[in-house]
Amino acid sequence: MHTPAPLHLERALVWFRRDLRVDDHAALYHALRAARTVYCVFVLDRDILDALPRQDRRVAFILGALQVLDDDLRALGGSLLVRHAHAGDEIPRLAAELGAQAVFTNHDDEPQALARDAQVAERLASFGAELRTFKDHVVFERREVMTTTGGAYGVFTPYKNAWLRKVNDFYLSSYPVERHASALAPTPGARGVPDLAEIGFEAVALTPHLGQGSRGAQALLDDFLDRMERYDETRDFPAVKGPSYLSVHLRFGTVSIRRLARLAHQRMQGGDRGAEVWLSELIWRDFYHQVMHHHPHAMAAAFRAEYDRITWESGPEADALFRAWCEGRTGFPIVDAAMRQLNQTGYMHNRLRMVTASFLTKDLGLDWRLGEAYFAQQLLDFDLAANNGGWQWASSSGCDAQPYFRIFNPVSQSEKFDGDGKFIRRYCPELASLDNKAIHAPWERAPLAMQAIEYPRPVVNHALARERTLARYAVVKSRAVG
Known part of the structure; x- marks a missing residue:
């Protein structure tokens, strides 16, 4: 089904990025069909990594995936060169060093990635090479x-x-990669995948069920x-x-x-x-x-511009509420259990992403961008487009977002989707002794038991917070109409 241009290059370089596999890989397939010799590289991009905390699950996951990728490439006659550098500089330099007439890679439509790729394409063109990109993600x-x-x-x-x-x-x-793998060659300088310490990171545990690569x-x-x-x-x-x-x-x-x-x-x-x-x-x-x-502007601002006029809560009290949300100390068990799952594992169940996002924006009255940034830091599966879309959906500022007057009740969400409290008990073990009814709103249904449990009281009254949110959004909507 996929028919690229006929063989016409002597050497090509495949630049792996967010496509860490051999099977059904668009750029690799097209390179193998276009060149007599194909080399492979992945750059641990310092433009991204230098800003990360030294314990970052994503870096550990990537290194594990690269090891499998290298093994699979070697089984086909190639190898993976892994560099720790600034990708915008390293890819053109490596292409020139290898004599590659083209660099093949797959699209990355994030704004910063597009700017980087434009820079790479310009530098490649300066010595007669080109950047060829393909849809894959x-x-x-x-x-x-x-x-x-x-x-x-x-x-x-x-x-x-x-x-x-x-x-x-x-x-x-x-894309039937293996059928054309004879063009793969060991990449000069490939010495395997570095460990975390070699690139300045510390060991961090990954959830075993995710597996490797x-x-x-x-x-x-x-x-x-x-x-x-x-x-x-x-x-x-x-x-x-x-x-x-x-x-x-x-x-x-x-x-x-x-x-x-x-x-x-x-x-x-x-x-x-x-x-x-x-x-x-x-x-x-x-x-x-x-x-x-x-709409690349929506990656930093509200998709619906009028929602950038919302007056979010701010000041020391708002800062304290944000910390309580981040740390799973809001006093709402389903919210706290979800945030603790995120902090402990780097994963959060999709239903709970909606619940916690609604709670931050519509119970605490805090800017959705605060939550978006925290998820971006913690989520192992962080994806700019999906994370932004989800947060703007919850805050009603995005395309096809929930109406601003739809506000999740954290207690009813808890009762509906964790009725027996099994999830709450896993991540809030201090509440394990409460019965299945009390565990969703312990401050209300088990006040005496709460005196002996180290668990915070709710940081907000949901009913009052809901009224404040309706008023906050109504002002913005009235201005938009006026």
């Missing part, structure tokens, strides 16, 4: 799914319907295939094994989005409701990436 990107008038979609359901009308075997077919992704997918048909019934309950847990693997490309979408689409066509709902989640991912492409 999503099924549809940029301007591939547009409205009938040629505009970008701002509402998910019409986008999803257009996505489903357009998708076919061509868009979901894989593409092997870990395969194991998780195998497990999920047996559960996919129940995904629509189980996905909202954090104490139940409902999600695929593949989000971090999608983020770093240790599994192909085309492969996952193809599996879900095939099952959906067979009447599998769980597969249909899971495919919808994958389409949300495409949707947020096309929003980022068409």
